[in-house]
Amino acid sequence: MKAMSQVTGQAISLPDADIDTDIIYPARFLLITEKKGLGRYAFADRRDGPDFPIREDEDRPILVAGPNFGCGSSREQAPWAIGDLGIRVIIAESFGDIFANNCFRNGMLPIRLAPAEVEAVRASAENGATITVDLVSRTITGAGTAIPFTVPDSQRETLLNGWNDTTRILALHAEDVTAFEAVQQCAAPWLWTTRK
Amino acid sequence: MPWTLYEKLWDAHVVAEAGDKALLYIDRHLLHEVSTPQSFQALREDGLQVRRPDTQLAVADHSVPTHDRGGAIADPQAAAQIALLERNCAHFGIEYLALAGEDQGIVHVIGPEQGFTLPGITLVCGDSHTSTHGAFGALAFGVGASECGTVMATQTLWQAKARTLRVTFTGKLQPGVSAKDMALAFVGIVGASGATGYAVEYAGEAVEALSMEGRMTVCNMTIEAGARTGLVAPDAKTFAYVHGRSRAPRGLAWEQAVAAWRALPSDADAKFDREIVIDASEIAPQVTFGTSPDQVMPIGGSLPGGDKLAKAMRYMDVHAGDLIEGLGIDHAFIGSCTNGRIEDLRSAAAVIRGGHVAPGVRALVVPGSMRVKAQAEAEGLDTLFTQAGFEWREPGCSLCVAMNDDRLPPGARCASTSNRNFEGRQGVGARTHLMSPAMVAAAAIAGRIVDVREVLV
Numbered sequence: 125m126k127a128m129s130q131v132t133g134q135a136i137s138l139p140d141a142d143i144d145t146d147i148i149y150p151a152r153f154l155l156i157t158e159k160k161g162l163g164r165y166a167f168a169d170r171r172d173g174p175d176f177p178i179r180e181d182e183d184r185p186i187l188v189a190g191p192n193f194g195c196g197s198s199r200e201q202a203p204w205a206i207g208d209l210g211i212r213v214i215i216a217e218s219f220g221d222i223f224a225n226n227c228f229r230n231g232m233l234p235i236r237l238a239p240a241e242v243e244a245v246r247a248s249a250e251n252g253a254t255i256t257v258d259l260v261s262r263t264i265t266g267a268g269t270a271i272p273f274t275v276p277d278s279q280r281e282t283l284l285n286g287w288n289d290t291t292r293i294l295a296l297h298a299e300d301v302t303a304f305e306a307v308q309q310c311a312a313p314w315l316w317t318t319r320k
Numbered sequence: 321m322p323w324t325l326y327e328k329l330w331d332a333h334v335v336a337e338a339g340d341k342a343l344l345y346i347d348r349h350l351l352h353e354v355s356t357p358q359s360f361q362a363l364r365e366d367g368l369q370v371r372r373p374d375t376q377l378a379v380a381d382h383s384v385p386t387h388d389r390g391g392a393i394a395d396p397q398a399a400a401q402i403a404l405l406e407r408n409c410a411h412f413g414i415e416y417l418a419l420a421g422e423d424q425g426i427v428h429v430i431g432p433e434q435g436f437t438l439p440g441i442t443l444v445c446g447d448s449h450t451s452t453h454g455a456f457g458a459l460a461f462g463v464g465a466s467e468c469g470t471v472m473a474t475q476t477l478w479q480a481k482a483r484t485l486r487v488t489f490t491g492k493l494q495p496g497v498s499a500k501d502m503a504l505a506f507v508g509i510v511g512a513s514g515a516t517g518y519a520v521e522y523a524g525e526a527v528e529a530l531s532m533e534g535r536m537t538v539c540n541m542t543i544e545a546g547a548r549t550g551l552v553a554p555d556a557k558t559f560a561y562v563h564g565r566s567r568a569p570r571g572l573a574w575e576q577a578v579a580a581w582r583a584l585p586s587d588a589d590a591k592f593d594r595e596i597v598i599d600a601s602e603i604a605p606q607v608t609f610g611t612s613p614d615q616v617m618p619i620g621g622s623l624p625g626g627d628k629l630a631k632a633m634r635y636m637d638v639h640a641g642d643l644i645e646g647l648g649i650d651h652a653f654i655g656s657c658t659n660g661r662i663e664d665l666r667s668a669a670a671v672i673r674g675g676h677v678a679p680g681v682r683a684l685v686v687p688g689s690m691r692v693k694a695q696a697e698a699e700g701l702d703t704l705f706t707q708a709g710f711e712w713r714e715p716g717c718s719l720c721v722a723m724n725d726d727r728l729p730p731g732a733r734c735a736s737t738s739n740r741n742f743e744g745r746q747g748v749g750a751r752t753h754l755m756s757p758a759m760v761a762a763a764a765i766a767g768r769i770v771d772v773r774e775v776l777v
């Protein structure tokens with residue numbers, strides 16, 4: 125996974141509430157079994173609208189979204205597609221839980237802020253100001269303001285280091301897993317005969 | 321210390337802890353064709369194997385066609401995606417339930433059906449409606465594709481513990497009102513993100529009275545309120561449902577399992593972070609009017625207004641002050657992981673009563689699994705449906721996710737038993753009104769949204 129410490133650039137404002145993962149990545153494109161190059165399908169059914177703010181040819185790495193962004197389906201194609209557009213930070217009042225988790229796992233940072241703070245960043249975005257999101261100091265700066273944000277320690281560390289969750293668990297916790305399994309085989313033996 | 325069901329499930333699966341997270345052991349993983357191609361690819365790139373293939377079960381459901389199942393799949397992309405799942409499973413030693421076999425169906429229908437889903441386990445799937453399995457008192461939640469890969473390779477996932485929310489449904493449901501109405505009423509009350517960060521436990525007289533199918537419907541919709549996990553405490557009804565299923569424990573193992581499962585329910589004095597009480601007897605049949613599942617109202621009501629709803633109502637072509645009752649439909653869909661079970665088909669069939677689908681309405685019945693289909697056919701429900709003008713299809717996700725060729729044209733208005741009324745969910749520009757199977761059947765016959773309680777009188 126791509127490591128992240130600081131992201132600087134212009135931001136996109138997409139203020140609509142409840143942008144679900146079906147809007148971000150419509151289901152008909154889920155037949156594609158690849159992970160890369162999905163940006164061209166992002167927001168496919170909204171993109172042609174005159175007011176739609178996201179364009180593929182622009183380098184704006186921060187998205188200021190509306191409440192409950194990424195709700196709905198667990199499809200990881202949604203963050204993959206957004207990431208493929210060059211977006212690395214998404215700021216919103218709230219996120220779909222699985223979506224936010226998927227972001228962290230793909231080198232993207234979802235930041236939850238209070239509504240007034242989201243609006244302050246949105247104002248900077250709409251003014252075309254350059255915004256810096258610093259994961260080390262946990263601050264968003266731009267247009268004369270500095271807004272602190274919180275991010276779970278474990279997720280922050282993973283992003284800063286660009287860790288791969290799977291290989292890391294295998295490297296650090298293989299013995300813990302084996303020990304757990306030994307205990308469970310005695311305590312709940314019925315879980316260990318699984319095939320009919 | 322008194323514990324909730326969620327806390328007991330959590331505690332029994334902690335492998336390691338670090339800071340704000342726990343490494344949870346995952347007992348079971350359900351796989352389907354959409355969320356796993358990239359997971360398997362990641363395993364290959366990292367040179368990894370599947371740790372316990374015996375705990376994984378795969379089936380194709382999202383992109384499978386629901387008609388002409390004998391021959392080759394017409395859509396080359398869908399055919400390739402399904403073939404890839406089969407190939408990946410063969411390569412990594414995971415059991416795959418063939419499309420043509422008697423066990424195929426929607427992941428969330430076949431898991432419980434086969435006794436793969438059990439009380440007390442942790443279960444994940446790359447699908448948000450994995451919350452369904454919480455109906456058995458299992459800690460079940462949807463994950464993304466890369467998490468599917470982590471579970472395959474390590475049998476674990478790092479997770480943050482949720483807060484607990486108990487939703488108590490007091491009283492009894494009125495005739496004609498079902499689990500789907502309870503689920504929609506809950507989502508309406510709490511909001512589409514209102515339960516984010518919580519594990520929801522459903523309790524109370526009306527939940528205890530529900531069949532396992534009904535409990536699955538309620539837990540299924542939990543994700544629509546923002547929570548990844550819905551739970552119902554296992555009881556005698558749960559054990560009776562699981563007993564004798566093909567993958568369920570038997571003999572002495574069964575006795576041991578039930579003894580352990582009896583200790584799972586929340587302790588009487590357990591503390592929840594939040595409590596909501598809903599009077600089930602007050603719930604009328606529910607219908608969504610907007611593009612989020614929380615934009616829902618009782619059938620007798622008139623549509624609300626306000627700026628926040630304006631966009632959704634424009635998309636839906638409905639207007640503040642209008643009645644939802646009487647709104648004409650041109651499609652009806654009975655199926656999905658929410659309402660594709662035998663009890664759902666029975667409740668829809670019971671509404672037909674010799675009637676016929678209204679002129680201009682296309683109505684589909686899509687059983688949730690091959691076993692549901694076989695059971696329905698044994699009961700003669702297929703004949704009832706087809707004689708009334710419904711199409712009787714093969715199992716799959718179908719018009720819930722519209723990834724196969726079951727897709728609605730722009731502007732189509734559909735009465736649907738599925739779980740999401742999102743923009744474009746059933747096809748670009750299509751309009752979805754979520755409701756119960758009985759309500760959809762009644763709407764199909766009337767050609768408009770009606771109160772099923774009046775049909776049943």
